Amino acid sequence: MKTHRQRRRATTVTAAFAATALALTLAPGAGWAATAAPDPTTTPTPEASPTEAATPPPAADETPSPAQTASPQPTPTASTSPEEAPPAKDARRTAAPDDGISELSAAPYMGWSSYSMQVYEGGQWITADQIMAQSDAMHDKLQKFGYEYINIDAGWNGGQDEYGRPIPSTTLFPDGLDAVIDHVHDNGQKVGLYLIPGMSLETAQKALPIYNAPGCTTENLLKQPLQQGDYWGFGYRLDFDNPCTTKYIDSIADLLGEWGVDFIKFDSVTPGSGIGDLSMDAREEVAAWSQALKRNDIWFELSWAVDINYADYWKQYADGWRVDWDVECYCGDEALTTWENVARLFPRLSDWWRHAGPAGWNDLDSLNVGNGKMDGLTRDERRTATTLWATSAAPMYLGNDLTNLDKYGLELITNREVIAVNQAGVPARPVSTATKQQVWYALNPDGTYTVALYNLGRADADITVDWSDIGLDGSAKVRDLWAGKNLGTEADGFTAGSVPIHGVRLLKVTPEKKAVLTVNDDSLRVGYAGDWVRNDGNEVPATSQPFTVAVSDTPGGGTPTPPATGLTVTLNDNDSRIGYSGSWGYSNNRGLGDHGDDVHYVETNGAAFEYTFQGTGIQYVTEKHESQGEVEIYLDGQLVDTVDTSLPAADGRLSQQVVYGVADLPSGSHTLRVVKKSGSFMLLDKLVVTLDSQLSTTSGAFNRAAPADITVDVLRDPSELASISIDGEPLERDADYTLSGTTVTLKSSYLAALPVGDATLDFGFTGDHLDDVHATATDGDSVSFTFRGTGVTWVAPKGPDQGAVDVYIDGKKVKSVDTHGDSRVSNQELFTVSGLKDKEHTIKIVKTSGDVLRTDVFRYTVKKVG
Incomplete structure (x- = not known):
């Protein structure tokens, strides 16, 4: 409760201003249109009902503005490839002393949002009585578990004041919105409101004075020529070349601060929200709102389905960002959501997971698992959804009516061990998304792993996690977090039997003494100082290439011509x-x-x-x-x-x-x-x-009647040839083939055993760990890793474009290492130390020469975890 903040009582709207357009088009009106929502996978026309703010009829104290009734210009275009591509940058924002990361976003927020129920009930669901009832229910049932935000979505506003600032609806809040805010704060909770970008033409033309900005009015705040400001066409883009525009944003943010607002959802943010071609671009407004809200200690959440191409920008200015379309199914009171709307988040998160962390969080939308009669999900699907939100470190805000939660829903959303996974703030990553039985994992700061085994298939299935796939070499204790049971110690991995259709098992895996943990370069635990990029052509992925052998047995025919095979x-x-x-x-x-x-x-x-x-x-x-x-x-x-x-x-x-x-x-x-x-x-x-060729030729020929070896050269460092196989069965080195320098010789004794016809051998090559590296070209840039253990190894590539680095342990330089090599070679142990005291240590690698420094993996040995 913000007792320190002076709150300004919401001004009662006058008849004159009730008839005006909102300065910021906040999904105007207090009613809710009982109309079908647009298909979230199509690009709607401007006249279509907005996904988040379907144009509602005005409440009794409001008059619709031209922005609510006229078709906006210009018409948005379908998303295509961006006209301006942002530069490739580091995979996430790294905290630094002057980084300005908001303390608000140290962990994902937990709470409730009104929007799912607004859709479900087909009418306005944000009256004062309803909001206060949700606050009371949260206080009684959920607050002790960390839920604290009560967020009021689209339709809360009722006009604007004489300075062009929004004011609340007097129909929805007859005693004033401040009475609701006070009630929420008195319950020890925080309150959120909803905004969207842009300004209506009518507000601009009125030339209203801007509060606390002498000489500034709303006139000339729109960018010329006019550009649509939001997805639905309520308003137009603001011109930030005019300094009065920033002052206007500041005036509204300061007003929200005086009211005691703690959270803003900023919807229809572009690039994103169905528009990716920069015909609409809200980035300047995002930056202005970020700075104004930060000054007022207000959480800033972006929505919806923002463009991943600009992830670094969103991380710079926001505390969270929606990564996909609405979770709601828009199927009336039949259900809040569907399994399909949950399942589609898995591939989305396989791209987005590395962008979340203390700088801000991947928002998956409302978690609608609290009441089976309204959720639209089975019990297993409800638990899977809860697990996905928790392991993704996504904001856990509920969409159900909190006054009507069932027993199972309460058990899901109040499981303290699962909530702890979410609040640890380490987004899980997939081992692979190429199967419907998926393993997702996160390495926590204390050295434990969170592992989720998801069955996205249509039948019960056993799911196995191999410790090697999550970077663990050694045995580990396993605990089932949903069951609350310890399952014993496993040497190499764990198999969950008969995971139900759309079900999940959630595990805590604790490495035992002397286990070695591998930490990839894009882990949140790895810190970067300087101008680092992820991959951007610096990586060498593991790959394979087919090699076709034409086998014949023509007497006297000699060796036939190799088949003409391409690199496809x-x-x-x-x-x-x-x-x-x-x-x-x-x-x-x-x-x-x-x-x-x-x-x-x-x-x-x-x-x-x-x-x-x-x-x-x-x-x-x-x-x-x-x-x-x-x-x-x-x-x-x-x-x-x-x-x-x-x-x-x-x-x-x-x-x-x-x-x-x-x-x-x-x-x-x-x-x-x-x-x-x-x-x-x-x-x-x-x-x-x-394919990108790794071999000097793609085929060869062998005649049993005139047997001869086949030779082929590898076009990368020969140490990276990991295997040669056929139909999944590996050939035996020295017995079936030899490797000398860069030349592979397939022995005729092996080839003679192949059947007549074309046989395809698979040449497999290693690459960088998990196919990625971080790299920098600037001397003095560094990468560091803090761990508790008794030894650490730095693994990275060598290459002809690399040079020397200095290695520091606990702030003391211990060695200079040359990372130069005649050829690019992955997975080189460039530094290792053992025999350290079992306490917290930090290793730092500093670039001192060469064109580029690449870093891949830190491995450390644990004595005790937890």
Whole structure:
């Protein structure tokens, strides 16, 4: 409760100002339109009901403004690849003494938001009585577990004052909004409100004076020529070249501070919110609001589905940001959400997880798990959703009616061990998203791991986590956090038996004495000082390449000509490496000309498939048909295209159509994700990947009648050749093949045992740990890692463009290390020390020479964890 803050009682709206447009278009009006919400996977027209703020009819004390009734100009365009690409920067914002990270965002916030119930009940759900009832219910049931925010969403406002600042609706709050705020604060809680960018044309034309800014009015605050300011077209973009604009934002933020507001949700933020082409751009306004709200100690949350290309910008100015569309299903009082709206968050978080931390949090929207009769989820799905919010370190704010929670819902949202996972603030990352049985994990500051085993499939399944996959070498104790039971000690991993459909097991894994823990370069525990970037061409991913051998047995025919094979690999839609999210089906024996005579298909908008590949290009191949529609194409987390897979009915059906392709990508790891946007169906037939060659040739030939070895050169450091295999079975080095220098010799004795025809060998190469590194070109830049243990090893690449570094332990220089190498080689142990006292230590690596410094892994040995 902010008793220290002087609160200004909300001004009663006068008849004159009740009829004016809001200065900041805050989803005007106090009623709620009982209209269908737009499909969140389509780009709506300006006249469509907004996803978060469906244009409501005015309350009795309000008159709609032109911004509420007229079609805005200009019309927003569909998202395409951004016109200006932000520079590649470090994966997350790193705290520093002068970094300015808000103390508010030290951990994800916990609370409640009105919006899900506003949608569910089809009417305005934010009256004074209702808000105070939610506050009382939170105080009685949830507050002791950490829930403290009561956030009032769109529609709370009722006009503007004589300075163009918003004022609350007197219909919703007849005793004033300040009475509600006081009630929430008296319950020991915090209160939030809702804003969106821009200003109405009417407010600008009135030339209203700006409070506490002599000589400034609302006139000339709009950017010229006029640009739409928000997704729904309520207002226009502000001009921050005019210093009065910042003063106007300050005047509103200071008013909110006087009211005692603790939280602002800033909706329709672009780039994002369905607009990625910079035809709308709210970044300047985000920065202005951030500075004004920070001065008033107000949490600043961005919404909705902000563009990941600008993640560093959002982290600089906000405490949290929504990463996807609304979780609500917009299905009236049938349900608050659906499983599909939860499941689609998994692939989204596989891109976003590394951007969250004490600088701000990935917002997954309301957690609607409190009452099975309204949630729209099964019991297992409710627990899975709660686990996902907790392990993602996402703000845990509930969307249910807090006065009507069921017993199971209360058990979910008040489990102290699960809440502790969330509040530890370490977002989990996936081992892989190429399967529906997924392992997500986080290494906590105390050396324990949080591990979630998710079954996204359609049948019960056993799910195994191998300790090696999460960076743990050694045995570990296992505890089931939902069951509250210790499960014993496991040497190499743990298998959860029969995890139910859409279910989860949540584990705490505690390494035992002498275990070695591997910490990747993008862990929150690794700190960077200077101008570091993640990957940006500095990485070498693990990869594999096929090598085709044509085997014949023609007497006297000599060695045949090797087959002409290119550097492309075709993956059928049933390839296990393709990850599907949503309710996908599989259809085979179609007889329609599809590759492999089969396809995967899905009907739900927002469903997606994803594939990570090592190469320079990829093609998405599918059918085209009248039943299909638009799909969104994401490459490496960026929306790059929206393609139409439909055909006029008269054109019938076309199979094996390349609807999207890209070539000449930088050599390395890339991820393609395709999301259904419209139409009845989206299909996947096959993917065609262009590889980056690792071999001097892609094929060879062998004649049993004239046997001879086959040689091929590897085009990277030979130490990185990890294996040669066929159909998953490894060849034995020295027995089946030899490696001398860069030359691989496939022995004729092995080749003679292959059947006649084409045999495909797979050459596997190691790369940087988890296919990523951090790099800097500036001398004096450093990377550091703090741990408790008895030894530490720094693992990083060597390369011809690298030089020397200084190594410090606990602030004392202990060694200079040369990281130069004749060729680029990954996974080099460049420094190691053992025999340290079992206490907290810090290792720091400082660049002193060379063109670039790369860092990959820290490994440390523990004596005691916890």
